[in-house]
Amino acid sequence: MMSHMRYCCLMAVDREHVLRSAADLLTRKATATMDEVAKAAGISRATLHRQFAGRDALVKALEELGLRQLEEALDRARLDEGAASDAVRRLVVEVQPVAGFLAFLVTENQLFEGEQQHQGWARIDERFAVLFRRGQEAGEFRIDLSPAWLTEALYGLIGAGAWSVQDGRLAAKDFSYMIVELLLGGVRRSVER
């Protein structure tokens, strides 16, 4: 099988592109139809159904790809090296390309009503929290804001950033600066800056 690695128009690439546009669309309009998702991706509904059995399969694939890419971004950010502040900076930079995915996943993850919290998500939560805890123990971060809250807050900021970029209210090149500076330093002017 797979004797020909040449693809007709696009193939493995297409799958990712489809998921990317689906995430973009579903982030804004969670009730979007399969037909709308297909059109947003520039393919027909038939092809969409060939790649993903149904809406559930699409969302699951969306989660898997998003979580995987997010984990890869965290790997690249080397969260356990150097100063925690710098690690946060690297983290946001690496996360930017997947920020759309992250925004979607954050809003959609509790969609799993009674089921257990997707464990892949818990792992990512933990990696964020570990970083913040490390910064606290190193005396670099304040200790009156819990790692769990900082994790949620960073999700929120990244989502807001992705959102703003998508709407043209924020230049993509300012994405990481705006997020990191606000998260680390806050809005208040301080003498040490």
Add this chain to the structure above:
Amino acid sequence: MMSHMRYCCLMAVDREHVLRSAADLLTRKATATMDEVAKAAGISRATLHRQFAGRDALVKALEELGLRQLEEALDRARLDEGAASDAVRRLVVEVQPVAGFLAFLVTENQLFEGEQQHQGWARIDERFAVLFRRGQEAGEFRIDLSPAWLTEALYGLIGAGAWSVQDGRLAAKDFSYMIVELLLGGVRRSVER
């Protein structure tokens, strides 16, 4: 008309309660059925349909009430009085009761596909931005983070907070502290604290 102000079980109150539970539910599960919305509010689907012609009417009412309550919260916060930092603090405190609404509105507001951005929303945006600009001009806030971004970021933080409280990851009493401290001071320890 309206000769009897006595209500059977609840009436005007009920409407608000319905909208409140609808916001809570739809924030978590945007694809929720009218039937689910009705059950979440503790009423029958028939009654829900009597109060709101359909899903669109429900969402529109949701927006109107949410925006109105949000504006009222901003009024109470007296954003133009005293130090900008204190105004931010009052703002978050006043917004907390409507944070669920706000989280819903933020995610759902672009649901209006081609139509114009709901103008009521633009007004609220502006009030936030004015506050941040005032803080900057007073030398209280740093000037390298644009008021527009700070507005979006605060939405994100409030949403994350509402979200965390709803899931029990954050105590309701810590809501405003966690948000305000992070927004104003950031996570980095600084000498002036």
Add this chain to the structure above:
DNA sequence: CGCATGTGAGACATCATTGTCTCATCCGCT
């Protein structure tokens, strides 16, 4: 008590979405 109003439960037709199918077409490859 009798009436009016609002409600819950359910039946029902209608509509939209979904999932599956077929068929014509296009493109890369041999």
Add this chain to the structure above:
DNA sequence: AGCGGATGAGACAATGATGTCTCACATGCG
């Protein structure tokens, strides 16, 4: 040119949501 694989367009039934209806019941009021 001929072939294989993938696609787009559309038909189709099945499913689910929606909107409207009726009826029985409860509650407040005169």
